[in-house]
Every structure is written in C-alpha cells, then in structure tokens.
Amino acid sequence: MSCRLLPAAVIGIALVLIAAPRPAAAQIVNVQGVLAGDPEPGWSGQVTVTADWRTGNTDLALIGGSVTTLYRHDRWLGLGIVRGEYAEATGARLSEKTFEHLRGRVELDRRWMWEAFGQHEYDAFRRLSVRALAGTGPAVRLVRGERARLIAGLAYMLEYEALDDRMGVADAGETSIEHRLSSYLTGSYKVDAKIAVTQTVYVQPRIDDPADLRLLSETALTSKLSSWLAVTTSLIVARDASPPDGIEPLDSALKVQLGVTF
Structure with missing residues (x-):
C-alpha cells in the first residue's frame, strides 16, 4: 500500500462505520493507536485529565483521566496504560x-x-465486574514511510469475564473463560508537522464459535498545540455480537481530549 493511498483508506473505513446504527456497548479497548508511529528511544508518554462540575439546573460531576507510558530500547518496546472515569448526575x-x-x-x-x-x-455500565486477559502473537509492518505507518497483528488471547449480579437479567453473576483470536490493523498519517490521523481496526472472534465476534474501529485526529500539548478528537465505533443480557450490541463515542506529552 502506498503512502498516498493510506489517507483515503482511513477516511473510507471511518465513513463505513459512521453509517452503522446507534450505540450501546462492546468490549474492545484500543491500545494500538499509541504504537501506530515509531516511538522515540527512551521514556515517553502522555497524561490526560477530564473534569466537569455543574450545579443549578443540572447537577453533574465527572472526573476521568489516563496515563500512558512508553519505553523503547534497541529492539524492545514496553507500553503501560492506566485509565479511569467516574460520573454522577443528580445522584445517579x-x-x-x-x-x-x-x-x-x-x-x-x-x-x-x-x-x-x-x-x-x-466497567459498571457494561456489567463487567472483571475482565482479565493475556495474549501473544506476531505483528508486521506493512508501510514504514516518513509520513505514513501501517502495522497488522494477530494474537491468541485467553479471556476471563465475571458479570455483575444485578436483578432482572438472565446471566447475573456468570463467569466465563474464552479463547479468542485478536487481529488488528493500525495506521497513522502525518498531514504536516502538527496534525496526524490515526486509524485502528480490531476483529476478535471466539475460536470455538467465530460468530461470537467483537469489532472496533477508532479514528483519531491529533493536533499539536506545542511540543508538549496536544488535542485529540476520536470517533469510536464498536460491536459485540454476544453482549451480556441487557447490554446493546453497538457502541459509539466521540471524544475530545487535551493531553500533556513527555
């Protein structure tokens, strides 16, 4: 794939997924967007914070944030991500x-x-008391240009899930252990020195039941305000073919984040 074709592919994938019906919840979280480019040697990372406090006609409290840390040395690369969010409105x-x-x-x-x-x-609102997984597999660089990067990966993944025990659902308190394949395609394109577009697509079928499929697409536009400050706007669309009882199969979100890089 040439560098000229990559922006068109990114836009095409995004438009196809925007046309899908409206939201609810799937269970893939994108971590590959951070690795779409080539991280600099040594330590690097980003800290983001989200806060919203309202009183009066609307009582709302929201706080969230994330810390992403990368370390690269010679042939080795390590990534760590921690995220959290809590929001409450009028006591709910x-x-x-x-x-x-x-x-x-x-x-x-x-x-x-x-x-x-x-x-x-x-995630309380996706009924996940615990989701824990581990996996391993190969990845390959398909494009490695000055402005464009494209990587594909395939891994075996062992997954454990425990659902909450809320009333009125058929699978309250259920636990499961599943074997899945996790495949992804992630690419980035530098429009100029300050603007970059990143697209990541995941496909995760269950090995013994391929119809039990999870999909995710994340399209992100990052604008550097300075050498240490950036704004990222992300469109996320995800689908879970077999969600927990009471959870819709489709999830979408549009996020804007201000991040401090180091």
Whole structure:
C-alpha cells in the first residue's frame, strides 16, 4: 500500500462505520493507536485529565483521566496504560470504569515483531465486574514511510469475564473463560508537522464459535498545540455480537481530549 493511498483508506473505513446504527456497548479497548508511529528511544508518554462540575439546573460531576507510558530500547518496546472515569448526575451514576494494560514488543527484523500483553478492566455500565486477559502473537509492518505507518497483528488471547449480579437479567453473576483470536490493523498519517490521523481496526472472534465476534474501529485526529500539548478528537465505533443480557450490541463515542506529552 502506498503512502498516498493510506489517507483515503482511513477516511473510507471511518465513513463505513459512521453509517452503522446507534450505540450501546462492546468490549474492545484500543491500545494500538499509541504504537501506530515509531516511538522515540527512551521514556515517553502522555497524561490526560477530564473534569466537569455543574450545579443549578443540572447537577453533574465527572472526573476521568489516563496515563500512558512508553519505553523503547534497541529492539524492545514496553507500553503501560492506566485509565479511569467516574460520573454522577443528580445522584445517579452515569459512568464508573477502570482499565489497565501492559504490552511488550520485540523486533525480530525490520518488518516482523512479536508481542505479549495483559489487561484488566472494570466497567459498571457494561456489567463487567472483571475482565482479565493475556495474549501473544506476531505483528508486521506493512508501510514504514516518513509520513505514513501501517502495522497488522494477530494474537491468541485467553479471556476471563465475571458479570455483575444485578436483578432482572438472565446471566447475573456468570463467569466465563474464552479463547479468542485478536487481529488488528493500525495506521497513522502525518498531514504536516502538527496534525496526524490515526486509524485502528480490531476483529476478535471466539475460536470455538467465530460468530461470537467483537469489532472496533477508532479514528483519531491529533493536533499539536506545542511540543508538549496536544488535542485529540476520536470517533469510536464498536460491536459485540454476544453482549451480556441487557447490554446493546453497538457502541459509539466521540471524544475530545487535551493531553500533556513527555
């Protein structure tokens, strides 16, 4: 794929997924967007904070944030991500979730890499008391130009889930252990020195039941305000073919984040 074709591919994937019906919830969280480019040697990362406090006609309290840390040395790359969010309006919870991810990557040659990862997640509104997973597999650089990057990966993933025990649902308190394939395609394109577009697509079928499929697309536009400050606008569309009882299969979100890089 040439560098000229990559922006068109990014826009095309985004438009197809925008046309999908309206939201609810799936269970993939994108971590590959951070790795779409080539991180600088040594330590780097980003801190984002979200806060909203309102009183009067609307009583709302929202706080959230994330810390992303990267370390690159020679052929080795390490990634750590921690995220959290809590929101409450007029005494009712609107959001309550945490997320932690660790990933290691080693370059086998100029194109091929091997990855291993582990993850933990809690999300009250997707009925996840615990989601824990671990996986490993190869990745390959398809494009490595000055302005464009494209990477594909495929991994075996072992996943454990425990659902909440809320009243009125058929699967209250259920636990499961599943074997999945996790494949992704992630690319980035630098429009200029300050603006970059990143697109990531995940496909995660269950190995013993491929119809139990999870999909995610995230399109992000990042604008650098300075050497240490950036604004990222992200469109996320995800689908879970077999969600927990009471949870819709489709989820979408439009997010704007201000991040401090280091």
